[in-house]
Amino acid sequence: MTATPAIARLLSEPAAERPWQEFWRYFRVNRGAVAGLMIVLLVVLVAVLAPWLAPYAPDLTNNKAFLLPPAWQAGGQWAHLLGTDAIGRDMLSRLMYGARLSLLIGVAVVAISVIAGTALGLLAGYVRGVFEIAVMRMMDIILTLPSLLLAIVIVAILGPGLVNAMLAVAVVVLPHYVRITRAAVIAEAARDYVTAARMAGAGHWRLMVSEILPNCAAPLIVQASLGISTAILDAAALGFLGLGAQPPSPEWGTMLADAREFVMRAWWVVTFPGLAILVTVLAFNLLGDGLRDALDPKLKN
Amino acid sequence: MLRFLVTRLSLVIPTFFGMTLLAFFLIRLVPGDPIETLAGERGIDAARHAVLLKEYGLDQPLLTQYGIYISKVLHGDLGKSVITQERVVNEFLALFPATIELALCAMLFALLLGIPAGILAAVKRNSLLDHGVMGISLAGYSMPIFWWGLLLILLFSVQLDWTPVSGRIAVQYFIEPTTGFLLIDSALSDQKGAFWSSLAHLALPTVVLGTNPLAVIARMTRSAMLEVLGEDYIRTARAKGLSPLRVVALHGLRNALIPVVTVVGLQVGVLFTGAILTETIFSWPGVGKWLIEAISRRDYPVLQGGMLLLGLMVMAVNLLVDLTYGFINPRIRHQK
Numbered sequence: 001m002t003a004t005p006a007i008a009r010l011l012s013e014p015a016a017e018r019p020w021q022e023f024w025r026y027f028r029v030n031r032g033a034v035a036g037l038m039i040v041l042l043v044v045l046v047a048v049l050a051p052w053l054a055p056y057a058p059d060l061t062n063n064k065a066f067l068l069p070p071a072w073q074a075g076g077q078w079a080h081l082l083g084t085d086a087i088g089r090d091m092l093s094r095l096m097y098g099a100r101l102s103l104l105i106g107v108a109v110v111a112i113s114v115i116a117g118t119a120l121g122l123l124a125g126y127v128r129g130v131f132e133i134a135v136m137r138m139m140d141i142i143l144t145l146p147s148l149l150l151a152i153v154i155v156a157i158l159g160p161g162l163v164n165a166m167l168a169v170a171v172v173v174l175p176h177y178v179r180i181t182r183a184a185v186i187a188e189a190a191r192d193y194v195t196a197a198r199m200a201g202a203g204h205w206r207l208m209v210s211e212i213l214p215n216c217a218a219p220l221i222v223q224a225s226l227g228i229s230t231a232i233l234d235a236a237a238l239g240f241l242g243l244g245a246q247p248p249s250p251e252w253g254t255m256l257a258d259a260r261e262f263v264m265r266a267w268w269v270v271t272f273p274g275l276a277i278l279v280t281v282l283a284f285n286l287l288g289d290g291l292r293d294a295l296d297p298k299l300k301n
Numbered sequence: 302m303l304r305f306l307v308t309r310l311s312l313v314i315p316t317f318f319g320m321t322l323l324a325f326f327l328i329r330l331v332p333g334d335p336i337e338t339l340a341g342e343r344g345i346d347a348a349r350h351a352v353l354l355k356e357y358g359l360d361q362p363l364l365t366q367y368g369i370y371i372s373k374v375l376h377g378d379l380g381k382s383v384i385t386q387e388r389v390v391n392e393f394l395a396l397f398p399a400t401i402e403l404a405l406c407a408m409l410f411a412l413l414l415g416i417p418a419g420i421l422a423a424v425k426r427n428s429l430l431d432h433g434v435m436g437i438s439l440a441g442y443s444m445p446i447f448w449w450g451l452l453l454i455l456l457f458s459v460q461l462d463w464t465p466v467s468g469r470i471a472v473q474y475f476i477e478p479t480t481g482f483l484l485i486d487s488a489l490s491d492q493k494g495a496f497w498s499s500l501a502h503l504a505l506p507t508v509v510l511g512t513n514p515l516a517v518i519a520r521m522t523r524s525a526m527l528e529v530l531g532e533d534y535i536r537t538a539r540a541k542g543l544s545p546l547r548v549v550a551l552h553g554l555r556n557a558l559i560p561v562v563t564v565v566g567l568q569v570g571v572l573f574t575g576a577i578l579t580e581t582i583f584s585w586p587g588v589g590k591w592l593i594e595a596i597s598r599r600d601y602p603v604l605q606g607g608m609l610l611l612g613l614m615v616m617a618v619n620l621l622v623d624l625t626y627g628f629i630n631p632r633i634r635h636q637k
Contacts, residue, residue, distance in 0.1 A: 138319065141612075144320070144616055145615070146570045146571075146574040148574040149574060149611060150608075153327060153608055157331050229443065236445055240447045241577075242597075253447075256451070260451065263459065270448075270452070270455060274448025274449075274451065278443060282443040285439060
């Protein structure tokens with residue numbers, strides 16, 4: 001029996017791509033997303049290696065070097081590349097240690113809200129009925145209030161501080177995850193494979209967690225990567241308002257709050273922490289956009 | 302249309318009660334009882350404590366307290382500020398025009414710049430201009446606006462000395478609030494230079510608050526326009542020999558604006574959030590700054606009432622946008 005050329009070609013084609021290979025093929029062509037990934041990796045590297053990279057301890061004061069300008073400006077010293085702040089702490093070292101806090105905030109907030117949001121959304125979409133209505137109404141209310149306002153009120157009640165700020169931001173972004181999960185669960189629960197699993201005798205827990213949940217992962221991953229940037233931005237805003245991490249913590253938003261009164265005479269204490277926030281948030285947004293394009297089958301081709 | 306109206310309105314009522322519930326219980330979560338919080342550091346003796354507890358109705362069961370709270374709210378009574386003893390509603394209403402003026406100007410700035418930028422980017426797709434607009438838009442979307450404000454102050458107030466750093470108008474002017482919008486009031490007044498002073502004070506806050514919405518609107522306009530430009534009726538219009546300007550401006554833009562209207566509605570919450578930061582940076586005497594000050598003074602009635610009122614404002618605007626949207630787009634109205 002001789003195979004036709006078409007069949008022969010089919011047979012000689014390489015094996016089907018693994019999912020992550022396919023993902024990487026789509027992701028790679030998006031130059032912005034790759035740049036975002038690089039910057040994120042760089043920030044992670046700086047954060048992890050901060051104790052070895054930073055020339056000084058983040059809270060080491062030096063009473064001989066108040067408000068030193070960056071090294072390339074007149075009066076600057078190469079020992080303090082980005083200058084010093086009002087009590088002589090090295091800006092570069094503080095920014096490096098600050099990267100740890102910002103990443104920690106981003107990851108922790110997203111972790112809390114993804115876990116709680118997925119659980120609530122999964123239950124709401126699976127159980128339906130009164131529980132669903134109650135949960136979704138609550139989420140609507142949270143979404144109606146201006147996000148920072150609600151976060152501020154929560155922090156005002158719990159008391160200022162890094163942990164409470166993270167909790168507040170997690171509550172504020174929760175509705176996005178609940179909504180996405182619920183919508184995905186409702187769409188998936190009607191599929192044949194779920195019915196088949198139910199016929200095969202799978203219990204509620206098994207249906208929810210091992211059948212439905214894995215198939216809702218893509219939109220959640222996308223939302224989570226975009227959510228890190230929102231979390232960093234919101235937590236920095238709380239820090240700026242004096243409600244987030246407290247001084248002398250080198251959190252970037254808190255550093256900006258400290259620097260506010262020197263805006264007239266020391267541009268560097270104001271400029272660099274904000275630049276760090278902008279670049280990090282921008283990188284996570286680029287990465288998130290790239291993930292969405294690569295993971296969302298509707299936009300493929 | 303009536304059916305649509307009734308469904309949307311009926312959704313508002315549970316949201317309203319949910320919000321009062323949230324406002325009521327969040328404040329109850331404050332550690333220590335409210336009387337002790339009121340008394341502050343000085344402390345309070347037991348007899349006076351009991352009297353006050355009764356006076357504020359705090360000896361009642363929680364559910365009864367909530368009932369009393371709701372009936373007060375429905376009568377427009379949101380309590381008094383602990384610090385100034387002024388009614389919360391009155392303080393809010395006195396400061397709200399400043400916030401609205403700022404928010405409206407910011408939205409206008411975002412629309413006037415964002416829509417043309419989005420259209421240009423869509424029409425010149427994949428050109429340098431398109432990439433430029435999208436790049437700037439991404440930066441604007443990622444911008445920590447509290448830092449953006451400080452940078453602009455650094456450049457325009459400190460370096461160039463073009464704009465003032467804080468407030469709504471220079472101190473030598475006293476403008477009687479007629480509309481509450483200082484831009485209009487100062488233009489109507491006969492004080493020389495008052496209008497320019499208020500305009501100069503408004504410029505930087507407007508740019509700062511408008512940056513996030515500008516980025517979102519430019520992005521949204523571009524993608525809506527791209528979608529519309531691929532439609533058959535655009536091809537037909539082109540085939541008829543209409544000028545490119547006419548095709549884009551009349552046939553394209555009208556249809557592309559529908560999703561943009563929705564986005565504008567959604568930006569109201571974003572604007573209030575931004576207003577809190579912007580007002581803090583520029584010492585703008587609005588609702589946002591008032592709320593932040595209430596926190597540092599532990600003025601919980603102000604916090605509770607302010608949150609509820611701002612939430613109601615957002616709810617009202619969302620409802621209005623929903624209704625307008627149903628009005629322009631029949632497909633939405635007839636949906637279940």
